[in-house]
Amino acid sequence: MRTGTVYLVGAGPGDPDLLTVKARRLLDEADVVLYDALVSEAVRDLPPESVDCIDVGKRSGGERTTQAEINDLLIRRATAGDDVVRLKSGDPCVFGRGGEEAEELAAAGVPFEIVPGVTSAIAGPGLAGVPPTHRDHASSLTVVTGHEDPTKEDSALDWDALGRSVTAGGTLVILMGVGRLPDNVDALRAAGVGPDTPVAMVERASREDEFTVTGTLETITERAREVGIDPPAVTVVGDVVSVRDRVSEYLRAAGTARSTGGAMADDPAVPTE
Ligand code: SAH
Numbered sequence: 001m002r003t004g005t006v007y008l009v010g011a012g013p014g015d016p017d018l019l020t021v022k023a024r025r026l027l028d029e030a031d032v033v034l035y036d037a038l039v040s041e042a043v044r045d046l047p048p049e050s051v052d053c054i055d056v057g058k059r060s061g062g063e064r065t066t067q068a069e070i071n072d073l074l075i076r077r078a079t080a081g082d083d084v085v086r087l088k089s090g091d092p093c094v095f096g097r098g099g100e101e102a103e104e105l106a107a108a109g110v111p112f113e114i115v116p117g118v119t120s121a122i123a124g125p126g127l128a129g130v131p132p133t134h135r136d137h138a139s140s141l142t143v144v145t146g147h148e149d150p151t152k153e154d155s156a157l158d159w160d161a162l163g164r165s166v167t168a169g170g171t172l173v174i175l176m177g178v179g180r181l182p183d184n185v186d187a188l189r190a191a192g193v194g195p196d197t198p199v200a201m202v203e204r205a206s207r208e209d210e211f212t213v214t215g216t217l218e219t220i221t222e223r224a225r226e227v228g229i230d231p232p233a234v235t236v237v238g239d240v241v242s243v244r245d246r247v248s249e250y251l252r253a254a255g256t257a258r259s260t261g262g263a264m265a266d267d268p269a270v271p272t273e
Contacts, residue, residue: 004031004078007107008098010117014040015206015229018118024086026115027051031082034073036096037064038089038232040207042134067097069155078110089232091119095175121173124205124234128212128243129251131165132171137239140170146177146235149185159184165189171238178231182221188237193217199242203233210253215240 007026012018015176019027027033027047036186037057046104070086092098092114105112108225121143121220123229125132132141149158166172166188177184178201192249195218203211215223217237244251 001081003110004080004082004084006074006084006086006110006112007115008086008092008101008112009088009115010096011035011087011089011117012118013090013120013123013206014042014204016040016042016046018123018206019046020044020117022115023117026062026085026113027087029083032077032084032085033054034070035087035088039087040089042207043087067100067185070205073102074101074105075110078105079108081119087247088117088122089120091117092118092142098205100223108189108200112217120232120234121175124202125171125173125200125236125240127205127210127253130200130202130236130241131243132173132236132240134240134243137243138169138171140165140168141173142170143173143175146174147186147188149180150183156162159187160191163188163193164192166197166238167191169239171236171240174235176231176235177235178229178233181224181235184235185217185221186219193237197237198239199235199237200241200244201229201233201235203231205228206236212244214244 009023009026011023016134030051032052032054033047034054034056044053056070058064074084074086086101088096088098090096098114102112122132131215133139142162148155148157150157156266162172174184197217198214199217199220200212200214201224213223213227213229
């Protein structure tokens with residue numbers, strides 16, 4: 001029997017208009033789609049009824065499907081002849097375990113393809129009027145996970161080095177950083193990053209209820225708490241955040257523009273720095 005192909009596909013940050021043309025086509029052509037918890041409802045709804053759609057973000061009991069179970073399912077379905085779309089939020093290879101799944105598929109002899117997606121690490125700030133790089137503000141960009149405990153001895157992240165790159169004018173983007181925001185802010189402050197360094201958090205970028213809060217390294221923890229920032233959100237630290245002040249008046253959020261005919265991106269109730 002013919003072995004199917006597994007497509008490791010990026011779903012983008014949520015707005016289905018930000019899917020690649022290839023991702024959109026594969027969602028129509030797949031035999032089965034396995035999607036993660038962070039893939040938006042709007043994207044989940046796209047495949048036709050005939051496509052078998054499986055939520056591997058949660059099990060019926062509310063638990064996550066384990067990575068081993070996902071690997072097993074990918075290999076089993078492809079070996080049975082199905083073309084499988086493994087749909088991940090953003091880009092499949094940016095904090096999405098796309099690399100791990102590719103290794104498993106290769107080890108099992110299953111043909112696969114990587115279909116890159118629009119990552120929240122870059123699109124999240126951009127959608128909120130914060131360009132990750134800018135000739136006047138930042139010539140480097142670092143993307144990290146905020147999920148680790150920065151005080152842990154064997155932390156994979158060197159916060160002193162990250163702090164130096166921000167002090168030198170680089171942009172730092174933190175994914176999975178809502179829960180540990182205070183710890184990560186402390187780690188940057190301890191690394192000597194100035195308290196006035198601008199910070200923005202963009203929650204649910206590109207979705208109908210996209211929401212941005214800005215502050216400084218000194219104020220962002222309190223600001224995020226005040227407005228109730230919840231995951232998924234991307235945090236961006238650096239001078240580029242100041243660009244938002246100059247553009248936000250004219251910036252329309254994609255989601256709201258579509259549903260209301262062009263509401264402003266900013267919630268006027270939320271003070272910006
Ligand atoms: N592969 C994904 C990242 C997965 S890790 C990508 O490339 O975007 C999960 C983290 O991604 C979340 O904790 C959050 O920090 C970020 N994220 C994903 N979708 C987001 C969105 N629509 N808005 C803001 N952050 C998002």
